[in-house]
Amino acid sequence: MLALPSSQRSSPRRVASRRKTLALVITEHLRQEIVTGVREPGSKISEPTIAAAHDVSRAPVRESLRQLEREGLVVFDAVGRSRVVQLTNDDVEDICGIRASLESTAAGHAARRFHAAIEQTLRSNVAEMEEATTLDEVSQLDLAFHAAIMEASGRRRLITAWRAIEPQLRLWLGTLQRLREAISADVLAATLAAHRDLIDVLASGDATAARKAVEVHIASWVCESGGSP
Amino acid sequence: MLALPSSQRSSPRRVASRRKTLALVITEHLRQEIVTGVREPGSKISEPTIAAAHDVSRAPVRESLRQLEREGLVVFDAVGRSRVVQLTNDDVEDICGIRASLESTAAGHAARRFHAAIEQTLRSNVAEMEEATTLDEVSQLDLAFHAAIMEASGRRRLITAWRAIEPQLRLWLGTLQRLREAISADVLAATLAAHRDLIDVLASGDATAARKAVEVHIASWVCESGGSP
DNA sequence: CTCCAAGAAACTGTCGACAGTTTGAGCCTC
DNA sequence: GAGGCTCAAACTGTCGACAGTTTCTTGGAG
Numbered sequence: 001m002l003a004l005p006s007s008q009r010s011s012p013r014r015v016a017s018r019r020k021t022l023a024l025v026i027t028e029h030l031r032q033e034i035v036t037g038v039r040e041p042g043s044k045i046s047e048p049t050i051a052a053a054h055d056v057s058r059a060p061v062r063e064s065l066r067q068l069e070r071e072g073l074v075v076f077d078a079v080g081r082s083r084v085v086q087l088t089n090d091d092v093e094d095i096c097g098i099r100a101s102l103e104s105t106a107a108g109h110a111a112r113r114f115h116a117a118i119e120q121t122l123r124s125n126v127a128e129m130e131e132a133t134t135l136d137e138v139s140q141l142d143l144a145f146h147a148a149i150m151e152a153s154g155r156r157r158l159i160t161a162w163r164a165i166e167p168q169l170r171l172w173l174g175t176l177q178r179l180r181e182a183i184s185a186d187v188l189a190a191t192l193a194a195h196r197d198l199i200d201v202l203a204s205g206d207a208t209a210a211r212k213a214v215e216v217h218i219a220s221w222v223c224e225s226g227g228s229p
Numbered sequence: 230m231l232a233l234p235s236s237q238r239s240s241p242r243r244v245a246s247r248r249k250t251l252a253l254v255i256t257e258h259l260r261q262e263i264v265t266g267v268r269e270p271g272s273k274i275s276e277p278t279i280a281a282a283h284d285v286s287r288a289p290v291r292e293s294l295r296q297l298e299r300e301g302l303v304v305f306d307a308v309g310r311s312r313v314v315q316l317t318n319d320d321v322e323d324i325c326g327i328r329a330s331l332e333s334t335a336a337g338h339a340a341r342r343f344h345a346a347i348e349q350t351l352r353s354n355v356a357e358m359e360e361a362t363t364l365d366e367v368s369q370l371d372l373a374f375h376a377a378i379m380e381a382s383g384r385r386r387l388i389t390a391w392r393a394i395e396p397q398l399r400l401w402l403g404t405l406q407r408l409r410e411a412i413s414a415d416v417l418a419a420t421l422a423a424h425r426d427l428i429d430v431l432a433s434g435d436a437t438a439a440r441k442a443v444e445v446h447i448a449s450w451v452c453e454s455g456g457s458p
Numbered sequence: 459c460t461c462c463a464a465g466a467a468a469c470t471g472t473c474g475a476c477a478g479t480t481t482g483a484g485c486c487t488c
Numbered sequence: 489g490a491g492g493c494t495c496a497a498a499c500t501g502t503c504g505a506c507a508g509t510t511t512c513t514t515g516g517a518g
Binding site: 021066070072090091095097105155156157158165 | 250288292296309319323324326334384386390
């Protein structure tokens with residue numbers, strides 16, 4: 001079963017319900033397990049089991065699973081059983097395509113409303129990535145960088161759509177990571193360079209150039225290295 | 230309150246639970262009410278009220294609302310209250326952009342795997358549209374035409390993403406409809422022509438041309454007539 | 459007549475329970 | 489030893505209930 005901070009399983013439970021619903025906590029936990037591969041693609045997920053593991057009723061678990069379905073990490077069959085999604089090569093290709101489109105559109109908007117605070121965020125992300133050592137750290141920071149650009153666009157709907165596929169990207173990246181060992185210095189250097197360039201383009205305010213730059217960056221990134229299992 | 234087929238409110242209720250969950254029924258009903266404007270954008274939605282109206286408990290209602298949230302028709306505030314979404318002009322613009330991107334990508338795939346059954350579906354849709362008289366009918370058929378192209382792509386992920394925004398498109402189209410009265414003959418003719426051309430391009434198997442054609446078609450369609458309230 | 463406050467009403471998040479269905483396991487038959 | 493059948497275990501969909509909050513209402517103070 002799943003490990004959980006002991007505070008939560010034996011305490012009155014109603015304690016931590018300030019704005020942080022149980023469903024949210026469980027969602028995050030399950031998402032983590034799926035993305036990191038602790039739960040294998042295709043493996044079954046049973047509501048009662050998870051409920052018991054978290055010492056809660058099935059209600060919040062149900063909600064979590066629906067949320068994860070929306071994120072594309074869990075799929076339900078015709079009779080309502082859920083399992084961890086198994087991404088196909090086609091899926092990955094589609095996801096990357098959608099992602100590229102969303103991010104390049106967002107970059108266009110971001111270029112138009114660029115300002116110091118955003119630049120600050122992006123630059124410190126790059127700085128952190130320079131220090132990063134593990135492949136996992138780099139991935140996290142890379143996603144964070146792209147997430148920051150999405151936020152910078154200020155477009156509610158674009159952000160929503162991007163959030164809906166981001167977990168799948170993480171899942172896929174995680175799968176790849178478990179196959180490789182470390183990150184090649186070349187790739188890291190290229191990523192850093194691309195990110196720096198991107199910041200400059202955004203700062204220039206040239207929306208068209210920003211869109212193009214993002215498109216190129218994403219296309220050159222992992223997205224066509226051909227999928228998983 | 231909401232009207233409902235009387236069979237459902239007084240009968241044993243467990244009757245119709247074959248594959249059709251209550252949540253599904255309620256989702257469809259609410260979706261209909263939202264896109265048709267019966268429930269106004271921004272209006273509050275309370276679980277107990279809807280549950281009572283459908284003569285069910287809150288559980289399926291809850292699930293329905295989450296589903297509608299995923300479809301972008303319902304939004305939840307920080308304290309968990311839900312309301313009908315109010316689309317902004319930016320939202321509409323984003324949605325149309327995402328839609329164009331998804332559909333043009335799908336058209337590319339569809340062109341490569343085009344076959345008689347698909348052509349049949351599309352052509353009969355056009356035929357129906359020629360007969361259509363009301364603006365509503367035309368809208369329905371137009372959406373169905375585009376949905377058919379998405380299906381024809383055979384790309385799971387693209388279809389999922391498209392389904393996630395299609396209801397919002399319907400909502401927005403419905404809003405527009407309620408402002409205008411009838412459909413202009415010009416627009417209808419142009420749409421029909423575009424759809425016929427599209428079928429030919431798909432049949433030719435030229436993926437690049439298909440992508441382009443869809444992009445142009447969508448761009449020329451309602452999506453830039455500038456939004457709602 | 460306006461503004462604030464206490465109380466009531468309405469809601470959401472979560473729980474435990476039950477019924478009908480589906481999946482699995484074990485046993486019996488060839 | 490393989491295959492089919494029966495029964496039990498496990499699951500999902502739904503229900504009604506309760507507790508803690510938030511929101512609306514109504515009465516009172518200024």
